[in-house]
Amino acid sequence: MLKAIRIHEFGGPDVLKYEEIPESQPGPGEVRIRVVAAGVNPIDWKIRRGYMELPLPMTVGSDVAGIVDMVGQGVDSFRPEDEVFGKASAGQGGYAEYTVVSSTQIALKPSSIGFIESAAIPTAGLAAWQSLFDIAGLERGQTVLIHGAAGGVGTFAVQFAKWKGAYVIGTASSKNAEFLKSIGCDEVIDYRNQRFEEIVSSLDVVLDTIGGDTLERSWGVLKPGGFLVTTVASIPEGVPEKYGVRADRLMTQADGRELAQIAAIIDEQKIKPIVTTVLPLTDARKAHEMSETGHARGKIVLRVAEDPK
Ligand SMILES: NC(=O)c1ccc[n+]([C@@H]2O[C@H](COP(=O)([O-])OP(=O)(O)OC[C@H]3O[C@@H](n4cnc5c(N)ncnc54)[C@H](OP(=O)(O)O)[C@@H]3O)[C@@H](O)[C@H]2O)c1
Missing domain, CATH: 3.40.50.720 (NAD(P)-binding Rossmann-like Domain)
Structure with a gap:
């Protein structure tokens, strides 16, 4: 079992529930990530409010950074223990201790920054x-x-x-x-x-x-x-x-190759993610309230696990 922030109905921040759910296995072309940090985006609260008709219940969250835990059949671009960041999959969101994503929507994390800043990047x-x-x-x-x-x-x-x-x-x-x-x-x-x-x-x-x-x-x-x-x-x-x-x-594409390009520019110290608020996963409601004001500076990130380094 793993801990995750889930919704069973659409609505205000109160519908976000901290729950235990069964672990998923990565299918062909997928990887499972042990999530260290999850980025917060306006799309997360828009989904929570029901702006898009997505199947429920679902785990919330669009962006993650963490460590590859398992790889599915046919994945040769990532191995267990790789430090990665990328877009979470619709319905199997990033506000969770583990998430399963397509290997095409992640990249190796920039080596010059931590998981918190990396989780701010994808969307x-x-x-x-x-x-x-x-x-x-x-x-x-x-x-x-x-x-x-x-x-x-x-x-x-x-x-x-x-x-x-x-x-x-x-x-x-x-x-x-x-x-x-x-x-x-x-x-x-x-x-x-x-x-x-x-x-x-x-x-x-x-x-x-x-x-x-x-x-x-x-x-x-x-x-x-x-x-x-x-x-x-x-x-x-x-x-x-x-x-x-x-x-x-724009309809953002979950493109791991572009994430790798962005990571390279970050490692050249040309740009940096601007993270202004870091909250524990259990404070996802507070994170949504802050995002929903429409006046957050830079990014809000949820800390899901201690940084292993
Ligand atoms: N189509 C896609 O694929 C896609 C992808 C990513 C994001 N989006 C959407 O793009 C929007 C922006 O996303 P975001 O993550 O940047 O949101 P955000 O971080 O919540 O944006 C907050 C910022 O907006 C500024 N702001 C609010 N009203 C403003 C105004 N009238 N003029 C200028 N600045 C204003 C605020 O600055 P002040 O505090 O100074 O007012 C604040 O810094 C969201 O609606 C999101 O859902 C769409």
Whole structure:
């Protein structure tokens, strides 16, 4: 048996239950991970609230870092005792002492950081990487506006964009301005007191992690042919054409090869995960309450087991 945070019904933080469940075995192509740390993402509380119709009961959690415990048939890329990080599988979530995942959605953990910081990477890091590079094609010398720059996705996006050689503008509240400059923002716009569309124009890329009115006001700040990528909203029909820009909605892919690329950049000390809160697994409710405010800085991570080192 293993301990896990489970839900049997959709609802508020109170539906999160700390329970014992039977261990699963890895199937062909899968590995079982002894979880040391589990990252917390908005998708976790959105699933808990029932925004997606997923089968219940389920173990919550999208991201893990830990140690490979068993490998399934046909897995030759990982061995027991490998230190790894990656996306958890839908329904077999990461808020658990053990989790089973496809070997294609994990990578060896960066050697220069611990399990807690590694667990902060998968969903937010991949979302930032895929939005900026795979979708929008951000290049050196271009200018990018990142909405929600102080959040989980935003703190990775700011650093990736800076690493790429872009000029980086972020939106955040004023309390995050100095912090964002310290991780690579060239300019920070205080979204509570300034209207970004009156300050910036002719941008190459906008990364929107907020949606609503922020997305609506973003179309006009792009240059013709510029790219808007959003992590949160559908692209309204006809609007990109009206502004002469391109646009797409991100659906993050659980790509272990991209996680390995991110790990390499971290080990070159070019970027680092920003973890601001670490809580024990038993405090998953508190972690969800914090995430659900929409104003957490960087990442929240659950400590599932003591770091073996
Ligand atoms: N489609 C996908 O595959 C995918 C993947 C990853 C994430 N997402 C989604 O993307 C969104 C962002 O994820 P996340 O992990 O970055 O969330 P997060 O960490 O909870 O974001 C919190 C941040 O948002 C900032 N913020 C709130 N309102 C803002 C506004 N109006 N303008 C600018 N910044 C604002 C806050 O800064 P202040 O405290 O300064 O206000 C805070 O730092 C979530 O909805 C998530 O579900 C989607």
